[in-house]
Amino acid sequence: MPRLxxxxxxxxxxxxxxxxxxxxxxxGSERVNPETKQKVELAIAELGYAPNAIARFxxxxxxxxxACLSPNLTDYTFASIIDGAEREARRQKYFMITxxxxxxxxxxxxxxxxVYSRQTDALLVINPYVDERYTHLPKNVPTVFLGAKPxxxxxxxxxxxxxxxxxxxxxxxxxxxxxxxxxxxGPLVEDCSQAxxxxxxxxxxxxxxxxxxxxxxxxxxxxxxxxRAVNEFIKTGQEFSAIFAQNDRxxxxxxxxxxxxxxxxxxxxxxxxxxxMPLASYFDPPLTTMRQDPFLIGREAARLLIxxxxxxxxxxxxxxxxxxxxxxxxxxxxxxVARRMTGLVY
Amino acid sequence: MPRLxxxxxxxxxxxxxxxxxxxxxxxGSERVNPETKQKVELAIAELGYAPNAIARFxxxxxxxxxACLSPNLTDYTFASIIDGAEREARRQKYFMITxxxxxxxxxxxxxxxxVYSRQTDALLVINPYVDERYTHLPKNVPTVFLGAKPxxxxxxxxxxxxxxxxxxxxxxxxxxxxxxxxxxxGPLVEDCSQAxxxxxxxxxxxxxxxxxxxxxxxxxxxxxxxxRAVNEFIKTGQEFSAIFAQNDRxxxxxxxxxxxxxxxxxxxxxxxxxxxMPLASYFDPPLTTMRQDPFLIGREAARLLIxxxxxxxxxxxxxxxxxxxxxxxxxxxxxxVARRMTGLVY
DNA sequence: ATGAAAGCGCTAACAA
DNA sequence: TTGTTAGCGCTTTCAT
Numbered sequence: 001m002p003r004l005x006x007x008x009x010x011x012x013x014x015x016x017x018x019x020x021x022x023x024x025x026x027x028g029s030e031r032v033n034p035e036t037k038q039k040v041e042l043a044i045a046e047l048g049y050a051p052n053a054i055a056r057f058x059x060x061x062x063x064x065x066x067a068c069l070s071p072n073l074t075d076y077t078f079a080s081i082i083d084g085a086e087r088e089a090r091r092q093k094y095f096m097i098t099x100x101x102x103x104x105x106x107x108x109x110x111x112x113x114x115v116y117s118r119q120t121d122a123l124l125v126i127n128p129y130v131d132e133r134y135t136h137l138p139k140n141v142p143t144v145f146l147g148a149k150p151x152x153x154x155x156x157x158x159x160x161x162x163x164x165x166x167x168x169x170x171x172x173x174x175x176x177x178x179x180x181x182x183x184x185x186g187p188l189v190e191d192c193s194q195a196x197x198x199x200x201x202x203x204x205x206x207x208x209x210x211x212x213x214x215x216x217x218x219x220x221x222x223x224x225x226x227x228r229a230v231n232e233f234i235k236t237g238q239e240f241s242a243i244f245a246q247n248d249r250x251x252x253x254x255x256x257x258x259x260x261x262x263x264x265x266x267x268x269x270x271x272x273x274x275x276x277m278p279l280a281s282y283f284d285p286p287l288t289t290m291r292q293d294p295f296l297i298g299r300e301a302a303r304l305l306i307x308x309x310x311x312x313x314x315x316x317x318x319x320x321x322x323x324x325x326x327x328x329x330x331x332x333x334x335x336x337v338a339r340r341m342t343g344l345v346y
Numbered sequence: 347m348p349r350l351x352x353x354x355x356x357x358x359x360x361x362x363x364x365x366x367x368x369x370x371x372x373x374g375s376e377r378v379n380p381e382t383k384q385k386v387e388l389a390i391a392e393l394g395y396a397p398n399a400i401a402r403f404x405x406x407x408x409x410x411x412x413a414c415l416s417p418n419l420t421d422y423t424f425a426s427i428i429d430g431a432e433r434e435a436r437r438q439k440y441f442m443i444t445x446x447x448x449x450x451x452x453x454x455x456x457x458x459x460x461v462y463s464r465q466t467d468a469l470l471v472i473n474p475y476v477d478e479r480y481t482h483l484p485k486n487v488p489t490v491f492l493g494a495k496p497x498x499x500x501x502x503x504x505x506x507x508x509x510x511x512x513x514x515x516x517x518x519x520x521x522x523x524x525x526x527x528x529x530x531x532g533p534l535v536e537d538c539s540q541a542x543x544x545x546x547x548x549x550x551x552x553x554x555x556x557x558x559x560x561x562x563x564x565x566x567x568x569x570x571x572x573x574r575a576v577n578e579f580i581k582t583g584q585e586f587s588a589i590f591a592q593n594d595r596x597x598x599x600x601x602x603x604x605x606x607x608x609x610x611x612x613x614x615x616x617x618x619x620x621x622x623m624p625l626a627s628y629f630d631p632p633l634t635t636m637r638q639d640p641f642l643i644g645r646e647a648a649r650l651l652i653x654x655x656x657x658x659x660x661x662x663x664x665x666x667x668x669x670x671x672x673x674x675x676x677x678x679x680x681x682x683v684a685r686r687m688t689g690l691v692y
Numbered sequence: 693a694t695g696a697a698a699g700c701g702c703t704a705a706c707a708a
Numbered sequence: 709t710t711g712t713t714a715g716c717g718c719t720t721t722c723a724t
Contacts (some may be wrong), residue, residue: 001502002593003464005464005698005703008675008701008702008703009702017710017711018512018709018711018712019701019702019711020703020704020709020710020712021709023702023703023704023712024709024710027703029712031709032709033709033710033712036709036710037386048645050458050462050463050464051463051701051702052464052700052701052702053459053465054400054404054464054465054466054700054702055404055461055700055701055702055703055716056699056700056701056702056703057400057701057702057716058400058401058404058700058701058716058717058718059703059704059715059716060699060702060703060704060716061716063368063400063428065443072429072430073419073428073432073709074422074425074641076422078421079420079425080419080420081667082444083418083420084420085444086419086444086445087446088458090445090459092705095460096443096444096445097411097441097442097443097444097461097464098428098432098442098443098444099432099436099442100429100432100433100442110436112396113441114441116351116396117396117397117399118351118397118398118399119399119400119441148387188452214702223625223628249624249625252625253628254629256628278595279569279595279598279625282569282598282599282602282628282629282631283628283630284629294421314627321604331546353716353717353718354717354718355718363694363695364694364696365695365717365718366693366694366695366719366720367693367695369693369718369719369720370693373719377693377694378693378694379693379694380694382694398716398717399718400716400718401700401716401717401718401719402717402718402719403700403716403718404700404701404702404716404717404719405699405700405717405719405720406700406717406718406719406720407700426703479724497711609696628710645720
């Protein structure tokens, strides 16, 4: 296979200069005579020369590339984080290799293939504590966690302010007059589930309500687990007038289960979700939810990573991004319903 | 910054062999004495040596990495394609750099940064004809198109059998007794929109129905464009008892618009979508749709790309993947409804 | 079975 | 301002 693109030396020969001068031109060095520069640029154009990135990496020892490891690439939140990170990376002339690591083993071999081989200078880890994957983290490699604060690891992180968001969600329901509020949590090994649960508890405590632990169900983020949660609540005879689902998919599953047993949303039960996923406003009823901006989170993570790559004296940080309540139609004031039902009008 | 990982020569020195022997060991060459091999492996373990991928690329001239360029990373279909491609790539020890190119210019500069710089050996292009991006395609670089057949370009492609899927969707509606079937198409610059439309037309022709062109609306894949489509149909006084939306988001938007004007789905109007996006079964009513398997499509594309990378004599091919009808609750037989309405029971 | 030499295409350090 | 010399860490080719 013939080499299709010229080398720096061929350009140099054609322009009648040394290859080093060509290097200076393509790197925009100041110390080069304008005339020489022109000659070189002409030769570059004539030869259709483009610098070889791999040779550059080889020469200066780093790749301007980082790896982004995610449990999967299809979850909307993950995909948005990745999109945000990738764009910020590219804006700063970095590259990103994205890979899905369904489990800890896959994660480990990815770290080997990408980081230990020095194909990659740095690491972005989405949900480092979903499983044991954090035990495979490389040492001494700039890393940013997404979705969980470091537990001792000396890495940066950007996370949603999940506790505050959980608190806001619960207070929204409280403000609507609800007192019996069930929670459908994500997997409790994930920090964000715990944090959202804490926020919820704090809100209830502040409202003088002692939370009943049985009013919480541990789901797995899937719609069907939301469905199961409601069935479980019913089976165990729980009473509740509102549900806080820790993501929209579980909220949607819960609403379906509720409807199957003849409960109307929001008239009988209010449901608040989390994420504001695409089409959240197109469900029936349109979902009230805590919106997060995963694109922004990804961008911020890339920014942080590049900072610590370029300024090794930069201090560790954890940045928290706030969530925002989007009040649509799946939650409603308890009193309003009660009055309507008894025929009272304002 | 000190080099943290040993080089092949350091390993060689420690094992008392030449660096070439170490190279043979790490590359699994047969021609190496078992004892020597052991010594080398010991040295590798002691030093924590890992081969430098960049140096390897440099030495043999290719990177085992390809670029995957997509209009965005968040669309579920794209994300699934990417996930499928990335996993297949990794399974075969390749890497993939994924980037979003919102427009043709971004696409062009990405091709420059990734392909002309030889950071990448090959190219996966999702939706090459969304805009003018195909004019920036590199020559002489193994490429696979996703979502559109090559228009003259000498590249492989994997596409859904959109025409057949369009035909199947229309025939489903036809079989249910519908005769006035409106279409909400995707952007007509995209081949898949055209192909789905063709399939629909063929089906109607076969059923002896001359399609009225005004019964087609060009959307942009968004739910709100599906909503607009229905309003447009109504405003222009179109009659229809069924709608074929070329993706699920537009279907959902259409259903909402229908409901707003007091039309029930499926009792008054049947709606079939396309994709079987996540939660399609959780909408009200659960969506009838043409399911595609984008993960499989991505995997197939990566397979093809690697084939043509490793066997340059491999012949060009376009592989078509079938879609599958998922009949849920948003479509119903016209007669059934009519009978119910007039009080007739079976 | 093993080693020595050359080179991949560039950048960095120094010299002129 | 420009050129020369050395690598970067590996693979490949050719000798031994």
